[in-house]
Amino acid sequence: MKNTLEIDRLSTYFYTEEGTVKAVDDVSIRVREGETVCIVGESGCGKSITAMSVMGLIEGTTGKVVNGKIGFDGENLLDLSKNELRTIRGNEIAMIFQEPMSSLNPVLPIGQQITEPLMQHQKLSKKEARLRAIELIKQVGISRAEQIFDSYPHELSGGMLQRIMIAIAISCHPKLLIADEPTTALDVTIQAQILDMLREIKEKSNMSILLITHDLGVVAEMADYVVVMYSGKVVEEGEVVELFNNPKHPYTKGLLKSKPIINQRQEQLYSIPGQVPNPLSLKESCYFHERCAQCMSICETQQPKLKEVGGSTQKVACWLYEEGIADV
Amino acid sequence: MSTYLTKRLIYMVLILIGASMLIFFLYALTPGDFVSGNLKMSAERKAELRDLYGLNKPVFERYLIWMKNALHGDFGYSLAQQKPVLTLFNEYIWNSFLLAIVSTFLTWVIAVVIGVISAYKQYSWFDTIVMIFIFAAMSIPSFFIGLFLIKTLAVDLKWLPPGGMMTTGSNATGWAYVKEVIHHMTLPVVVMTLLGVGSLTRYFRSNMIDVIQQDYIRTARAKGLTERTVLFRHALRNALLPAITLVGFELPGLFGGSIIIEKIFNWPGIGQLYMQSFGSRDYPLLMGFTMFIAVLTVIGTLISDILYHLADPRVKL
Numbered sequence: 001m002k003n004t005l006e007i008d009r010l011s012t013y014f015y016t017e018e019g020t021v022k023a024v025d026d027v028s029i030r031v032r033e034g035e036t037v038c039i040v041g042e043s044g045c046g047k048s049i050t051a052m053s054v055m056g057l058i059e060g061t062t063g064k065v066v067n068g069k070i071g072f073d074g075e076n077l078l079d080l081s082k083n084e085l086r087t088i089r090g091n092e093i094a095m096i097f098q099e100p101m102s103s104l105n106p107v108l109p110i111g112q113q114i115t116e117p118l119m120q121h122q123k124l125s126k127k128e129a130r131l132r133a134i135e136l137i138k139q140v141g142i143s144r145a146e147q148i149f150d151s152y153p154h155e156l157s158g159g160m161l162q163r164i165m166i167a168i169a170i171s172c173h174p175k176l177l178i179a180d181e182p183t184t185a186l187d188v189t190i191q192a193q194i195l196d197m198l199r200e201i202k203e204k205s206n207m208s209i210l211l212i213t214h215d216l217g218v219v220a221e222m223a224d225y226v227v228v229m230y231s232g233k234v235v236e237e238g239e240v241v242e243l244f245n246n247p248k249h250p251y252t253k254g255l256l257k258s259k260p261i262i263n264q265r266q267e268q269l270y271s272i273p274g275q276v277p278n279p280l281s282l283k284e285s286c287y288f289h290e291r292c293a294q295c296m297s298i299c300e301t302q303q304p305k306l307k308e309v310g311g312s313t314q315k316v317a318c319w320l321y322e323e324g325i326a327d328v
Numbered sequence: 329m330s331t332y333l334t335k336r337l338i339y340m341v342l343i344l345i346g347a348s349m350l351i352f353f354l355y356a357l358t359p360g361d362f363v364s365g366n367l368k369m370s371a372e373r374k375a376e377l378r379d380l381y382g383l384n385k386p387v388f389e390r391y392l393i394w395m396k397n398a399l400h401g402d403f404g405y406s407l408a409q410q411k412p413v414l415t416l417f418n419e420y421i422w423n424s425f426l427l428a429i430v431s432t433f434l435t436w437v438i439a440v441v442i443g444v445i446s447a448y449k450q451y452s453w454f455d456t457i458v459m460i461f462i463f464a465a466m467s468i469p470s471f472f473i474g475l476f477l478i479k480t481l482a483v484d485l486k487w488l489p490p491g492g493m494m495t496t497g498s499n500a501t502g503w504a505y506v507k508e509v510i511h512h513m514t515l516p517v518v519v520m521t522l523l524g525v526g527s528l529t530r531y532f533r534s535n536m537i538d539v540i541q542q543d544y545i546r547t548a549r550a551k552g553l554t555e556r557t558v559l560f561r562h563a564l565r566n567a568l569l570p571a572i573t574l575v576g577f578e579l580p581g582l583f584g585g586s587i588i589i590e591k592i593f594n595w596p597g598i599g600q601l602y603m604q605s606f607g608s609r610d611y612p613l614l615m616g617f618t619m620f621i622a623v624l625t626v627i628g629t630l631i632s633d634i635l636y637h638l639a640d641p642r643v644k645l
Contacts, residue, residue: 057546057549057550059546086554089549089551089552090550095550102543103544103546103547104547105544106544106566106641106642107566107640108561109641116553120552120554121552152641152642154641168547
């Protein structure tokens with residue numbers, strides 16, 4: 001299968017007054033055609049920054065993609081000019097965000113916000129764009145499409161707005177959809193509907209999805225392939241079934257253990273002790289060592305590399321699986 | 329909407345009644361009047377005049393008379409100028425309005441453009457220079473800038489006239505008249521714009537910086553829209569919304585005149601007339617003018633509320 005997106009050794013740093021924050025550090029992720037890849041991790045682990053780097057939306061003077069390659073359609077997105085990148089953004093790569101309530105412009109009608117990319121990228125006329133927009137609104141499961149076309153964001157609920165966001169995202173038939181925590185701000189019943197819809201759209205159009213989430217339930221439901229990030233690094237990745245059945249990295253194990261299981265009564269839900277390390281004071285070490293129950297002396301001084309284990313597709317960055325180390 | 333408007337109009341009437349009482353009693357209860365200021369007049373003549381002007385009636389009765397006349401469109405008779413107050417307003421206010429409307433227009437246009445650009449390029453050299461210039465313009469007093477420009481542009485370089493609205497003795501008409509007035513108003517307009525543009529630019533800059541960081545701007549960029557569309561269609565409108573409140577406050581400012589600028593440039597505007605009337609305790613004129621500004625303020629806030637409704641779909645009246 002062809003790769004839609006190839007992120008290769010991407011590093012995005014933020015230069016703050018207190019020091020350099022390596023928000024994304026040497027991260028490689030591959031998304032194949034028609035595949036859903038989930039990036040999982042705690043808040044601040046660099047999931048969203050990875051997505052924003054792909055979109056070329058790292059804003060401001062402090063943040064910068066310092067290294068790496070983002071291969072898309074045979075081109076390195078980082079080499080493209082702003083204008084070239086803009087023709088890809090919203091057209092071939094689309095993105096939906098966490099907060100549907102604030103992601104749409106409050107003073108512009110919904111319809112205008114859907115037709116904008118259609119007129120920009122597909123050069124549709126206003127009339128054609130309107131027809132297509134109404135079609136899209138129906139496609140994302142909203143009735144009264146004509147009426148919705150002329151209403152404003154504040155008149156719609158969060159779930160409906162997220163549907164509208166999806167309608168905008170799929171309007172130009174993108175090859176890749178980046179969804180940054182698309183269901184986090186929604187209530188559970190709506191979450192399921194939105195995820196179902198994403199899956200349905202994906203299957204129909206053979207679109208790839210890069211889904212960013214911290215919800216392992218969402219991962220189980222959506223992902224083909226999972227990438228676990230911690231402090232800007234990929235600590236483990238693999239096929240979803242494999243990874244869920246046989247997690248290798250202590251962090252992944254901890255994550256899976258801290259997920260509630262239906263029909264299993266527990267006194268207290270497990271939580272990984274400690275907190276994410278301060279990104280400003282990271283030294284050469286396994287960044288997880290302070291919270292790891294199986295920490296060894298090497299973990300405090302050297303960083304493990306992401307390596308395949310056990311001849312499967314699964315890769316893990318942990319000294320426990322490094323031959324000749326674990327025994328010491 | 330219509331119930332809101334009726335309610336609003338009733339409030340406006342109540343506010344104006346309150347304002348008229350405040351204005352009248354403050355002026356009426358201030359010691360001294362137009363007559364007492366004149367030292368040459370004999371006591372009998374003063375009593376006679378007070379009788380004539382109705383100044384020795386009870387205060388509340390005087391208020392009622394004033395209000396009754398005002399409601400009939402008669403704001404009294406200026407004692408110092410010996411003309412009806414409204415006639416005087418008509419003579420002077422338009423001169424002030426001319427200065428105010430041109431400088432307000434320039435101030436807003438410049439402030440929006442520069443504010444937006446410097447917000448977009450926050451911390452760039454352009455932004456830094458703009459901010460330094462703004463602080464300079466804001467911290468120099470108006471009379472200084474005024475006198476400085478008169479000294480350099482009018483006296484030394486002789487490019488522009490130093491003051492007045494017409495050249496002394498000129499009786500130009502038609503286009504020549506228009507040109508002469510434009511020539512004379514350039515300096516005061518420049519000074520007024522310089523004074524106003526600083527704070528407004530800062531206001532738009534900070535609004536715009538706020539808006540640029542919003543999620544919907546990120547969405548707009550993620551859609552692949554051009555930066556121009558993102559800025560002017562998505563950001564600017566949201567950044568301008570809070571400024572609608574200011575539009576309401578500008579209304580009385582347009583007609584209120586500017587005491588200092590008109591004095592410096594010897595501009596025959598309402599501000600100068602107002603100042604003179606203070607000196608001579610010409611209370612009918614002072615009360616009439618203050619009341620006029622009060623009415624404009626109330627109307628201004630109503631206009632800004634209605635504009636909010638038109639510009640922001642979230643605001644329901």
